[in-house]
Amino acid sequence: MASVPPLPRRTRGSRRAQLPGAQGRGRRRLARLRTASAGVAAAAVLVAGAGASLAAAPTVTPAPSELAVVKALTAALSLTHLPQTLTPTLQQLTDDPYAQEGTITYVNPSCDPYTYPSEASDPKPCWWGATKKTDPVLAIWGDSFVGNWMPALDAAAKSLGYRVAVFEFKGCFTAFTPSSTEPGFGQDLVAACNTWHTTLPAAVLRLHPKVLIAANGTPVYRVTSAAWLQGMQLAFHKLNPKGTSTEILIGTGVHLNSPAPQCLSANMSSVQACTLTYTSTSETEQGFSRDAMVASHIPHVHLMTTYQWVCRNDACPVVVGHLIVYADWQHLTIAYSAYLSHVFYESLRSILVPARTAAAGTG
Numbered sequence: 001m002a003s004v005p006p007l008p009r010r011t012r013g014s015r016r017a018q019l020p021g022a023q024g025r026g027r028r029r030l031a032r033l034r035t036a037s038a039g040v041a042a043a044a045v046l047v048a049g050a051g052a053s054l055a056a057a058p059t060v061t062p063a064p065s066e067l068a069v070v071k072a073l074t075a076a077l078s079l080t081h082l083p084q085t086l087t088p089t090l091q092q093l094t095d096d097p098y099a100q101e102g103t104i105t106y107v108n109p110s111c112d113p114y115t116y117p118s119e120a121s122d123p124k125p126c127w128w129g130a131t132k133k134t135d136p137v138l139a140i141w142g143d144s145f146v147g148n149w150m151p152a153l154d155a156a157a158k159s160l161g162y163r164v165a166v167f168e169f170k171g172c173f174t175a176f177t178p179s180s181t182e183p184g185f186g187q188d189l190v191a192a193c194n195t196w197h198t199t200l201p202a203a204v205l206r207l208h209p210k211v212l213i214a215a216n217g218t219p220v221y222r223v224t225s226a227a228w229l230q231g232m233q234l235a236f237h238k239l240n241p242k243g244t245s246t247e248i249l250i251g252t253g254v255h256l257n258s259p260a261p262q263c264l265s266a267n268m269s270s271v272q273a274c275t276l277t278y279t280s281t282s283e284t285e286q287g288f289s290r291d292a293m294v295a296s297h298i299p300h301v302h303l304m305t306t307y308q309w310v311c312r313n314d315a316c317p318v319v320v321g322h323l324i325v326y327a328d329w330q331h332l333t334i335a336y337s338a339y340l341s342h343v344f345y346e347s348l349r350s351i352l353v354p355a356r357t358a359a360a361g362t363g
Contacts, residue, residue, distance in 0.1 A: 060087065060323070060335050062155075062342040069309055069343055076317035077275065082268040085322050087335045093261040093327060101327040102334055103147025106154070107168045114170035117192035123203040129157030129164035138162040138211040139204050141239070142174035144331060145217030149250055149306075149344065151337035153213075156345035160352060165207050169196050174216035175231025176238065177223060201238040211352060212236070212245040216252055217330060220286045225293065232294045236301065248351060249295055251305040252287045253330065254278075260318040260326035276316040285314075302351045309340050 063069045088100045098104040106128065113120035128150065129138065138157055140146055146168040157164045171185045172193035179185075179193040204212070214235065223231070236247055256263075256276050263274035278284040288307055295303035310316050310325060310332075318325050325336045 060338040063339055064342060066308065066343045066346070069340070070312065072320050073310075073312040073317065076320040077272070077312060077315055079271050079317070079319060080269065082264060082271055082319065083322050086319070087323050088327075088333055090261055090265055090324075093324065093333075094265075097259075097261060097327045100333050100335070101147060101331040102150040102337055103144040103168065103170065103331055105334060106147055106150035107166055111166055112168045112170060113192050113196055114168075114172070114189065117188050120169070120192035120196040121199055123167055123196060123200050125165035125167055125203070125207070127163060128154040128166060130161050131163070135161050135163045136210040137165055137207045138213065139165040139167065139207055139209040139239075139245075140213040140215060141167040141200060141204070141235075142169075142215035143172055143217055144168065144170040145174075145250075145253060146215045148217070148253060148332040149215060149337060151334050152341040152344035153348075155338070155341040156348050159345055160349060162211060162352075165204070165209065167200060167204070169193060172196060173218055173223065173231065174214050174235070175218075175223070175228050176235040177227050177231030180222070182222075197235075201241075204239050205241075209245050211248065212240050213248045213250060215250045217255075218252075219255060220283055220290055225290060228290060229294060229297055233298055236298060243300065246352060247298075247301045248348075249291060249301055249303050251291045251303060251307060253306060253310060253332070254284050254287075254316050256316075256318070256326060256329040259328045260324060261328070264318060264324070271317075271319055274318045276311075276318075278314055278316075284316075304347050304351070309343060 063072065093100055106126065108126050109115035110119065110124055111126040113123070125139070129135075140149075140153065146166060150166065153164060169192075171182070171189060173179050176197045179190045181187055181190055214232070220228075232249075239245075240247060254276055256274075258274075260274060264271065267273040276284070288305070291303055291305070295301050316325075320336065320339075323336050323339055324333055327333045
């Protein structure tokens with residue numbers, strides 16, 4: 001396999017990475033997610049269904065452009081004291097962080113075998129986006145990072161006229177490559193994940209999706225680049241065997257050194273202590289480069305990068321304006337995802353409108 005290509009159009013900084021013990025940190029994350037999710041799974045915050053857009057989200061004004069996001073990120077990196085008004089509040093995140101993130105709020109247990117592993121044998125989607133039965137289907141699959149983008153994708157899909165079928169399995173590889181046990185992801189979930197990889201294609205193909213999106217947050221240390229590429233190739237082939245769906249990969253995000261709410265609570269007068277910085281050899285950059293590798297090696301896959309919406313010059317703040325970016329150590333708050341809904345829409349539209357036009361021209 002060719003070597004991983006350098007990430008295009010990036011400005012590499014000289015800041016030192018703050019990523020000690022990546023493997024142990026990843027295991028602790030999964031353990032915390034497993035423990036917390038079990039208690040929240042049946043709670044009333046589990047809201048999903050067509051027509052209930054942003055049900056758990058506060059009122060957030062979307063950024064009007066990517067330039068506006070860049071300016072907000074730049075200003076965020078100069079912030080010293082925690083703003084008095086925050087969305088969501090630290091208290092909300094302390095009381096129930098999972099009510100503030102899309103991976104729980106937008107995905108019912110019935111759509112995520114993580115909560116009920118037996119459901120891996122018969123995947124069922126949650127529905128968002130446009131509501132007409134005649135609207136084309138956009139299917140998204142992957143791990144808990146699917147939820148990161150659901151508030152933004154729901155709004156974008158409504159504007160673009162797509163129904164969104166959501167298939168999420170927290171902790172399960174997005175790539176169709178065998179999973180492995182981790183603290184919080186035991187053998188029962190590994191078996192369910194491997195089953196899900198075999199049953200998901202039929203569930204997706206029944207929907208005849210016009211668009212197929214992969215979302216992923218798996219740290220690079222968990223699987224080799226060669227195995228990841230092979231697994232992504234297999235996934236897109238199985239889910240789109242005739243090549244009739246537009247294929248998109250949403251770029252991965254970052255994994256903080258510690259959960260944002262706890263870090264901010266301990267550093268109210270030194271907010272930059274919570275900012276993640278990284279270098280060209282860090283785990284964060286390797287994740288971005290892996291995305292680029294997949295997009296360059298699999299024909300017709302469009303890469304929607306997302307790092308430019310959360311990081312600036314290799315630094316990723318946890319507070320932007322009055323918005324807290326992360327509900328924990330890796331998942332976006334619903335509020336910040338909603339803030340990015342317009343730039344997400346523009347990025348998605350730049351892929352889908354030409355694809356739809358081309359399809360109409362050959363029909």
